[in-house]
Amino acid sequence: MSGEDEYEVGFGYIAESIERATARRAQHYEMYGWKPDGEKMLRILHLPMNTYWHENVRCNDGGYRDFPHTEKGVKKSLQRPCVICAGEIIKPPGKKYGMIERGIALAALRKQSFIEKGGKRIPGAIIDTRTTHTPDGDGQQYVGLLKFANSNFWGNLSGVYARNKTLMDRDFKVKRIGGGYDTYYSFEPQDPIEGLKTKEELEEHYKELLKDKPTIFEWFDEQCSQEYFDQYLKAETPEQEEIMRTTGSVKEKSQTSGTGMPQPEREEEVSHGVQAPRDTSFSSLKEQLKSQMDSYEDDDE
Known part of the structure; x- marks a missing residue:
């Protein structure tokens, strides 16, 4: 076809595009959400970090994102x-x-896994939820x-932590109760599993x-960066200014994550797709938590 050498024609370019999208996706976390009365089994991987946010801010691309308050907790x-x-x-x-x-x-x-015993289906071990979004189709933890x-x-x-001095030694069945301003979450601690307690x-x-x-610190740093603020809050054209001056209903708002990936409404379930890891070095959570904690404000001390 005449002129095709001037464009990115062919599946080689398609494959490169998919690889770039996969790499971008690997650097972001999808946010958990619950439907009313929904339940999830979770293993929390570290103590929570208190942060301050401005939520549902209108952006220059027509989306709505949350931005950290940059004067405190940063x-x-x-x-x-x-x-x-x-x-x-x-x-x-x-x-x-x-x-x-x-x-x-x-x-x-x-x-929660289940086993058949005596013609009955009874609870077995708690295991990782695995996805099918890997090249070999075998699945991967999420x-x-x-x-x-x-x-x-x-x-x-807080009561569980006061008693056990950790949240990481066991799984929790987390259930959402109520809706709107009356929403709260219950936590049902599970029995510790040998070999997965520390x-x-x-x-x-x-x-x-x-x-x-990224670690939780690296993810939050990216949210706080001037580059991230400029990317979504700076209007470079009259069209972007007009977008940022308009608004829609809550249901029309598109939730997005820290890397601009579309997110569902907060009250709905999130998808659990995850890309296979690539062969790059990455420090352990323990090393990252220890080395970076000193650079953050610790209001409890």
């Missing part, structure tokens, strides 16, 4: 005056973006992001999956 090198609080971004007339606290943490999705209010989510785990054992168990993923 790594010192990223602290700066908050442009959202100062009203220095374009927004719909009369719109105010309040600040809210959220606890964030990574958690692995798990499930790790996602928990980003919830301290009052109705993380606060309900931080070191968890790191080893999820090492292959997490080696391609």
Whole structure:
């Protein structure tokens, strides 16, 4: 076909595009969500980090994203005056973006297995939920992001932590109860599993999956970066200005994650697709948590 050498024609380019998309997806976490009365079995991988957010902010691409409040709870090198609080971004007339606290943490999705015994189906071991989104079709563990209010989510785990001094030694069956402002979450602790009770054992168990993923600190740093704010909150054209000045109903809003990936409404289930890890080096959660914790504000001390 005449002129095709001037364009990216052929499946070689398609394959390269898929590889780029896979690499981008590997660097983001999908956020957990619950339907009313929905349940999930989770293994929380570290203690939650308290953070401050402006949620559902209108962006220059027509989407809605959450942005950290950059004056508090942020790594010192990223602290700066908050442009959202100062009203220095374009927004719909009369719109105010309040600040809210959220606890964030990574958690692995798990499930209750069942076995047949005496003609009855009885509960077996708790195992990893595996996806089919890998080249060999064998599946892989899923790790996602928990980003919830301290009052109705993380606060309900304070008694467990006070008693056990950890949240990582067992799985929790988490159920959403109620809706809207009356929503809260119940946590049913499961029995500890031998060989999967300590931080070191968890790191080893999820090492292959997490080696391609950012730590919770790296993910949050990217959200706080000036580059991220500029990418979605700076209007470069009159068309982008017009987009940022308009708004839609809550149901029309498209939730997005930290890397701009579309997310479902907060009250709906999320998908659990995850890409296979690639062969790149990645420090353990233990090393990352230990080396980076000092650079964050610790209001509890």
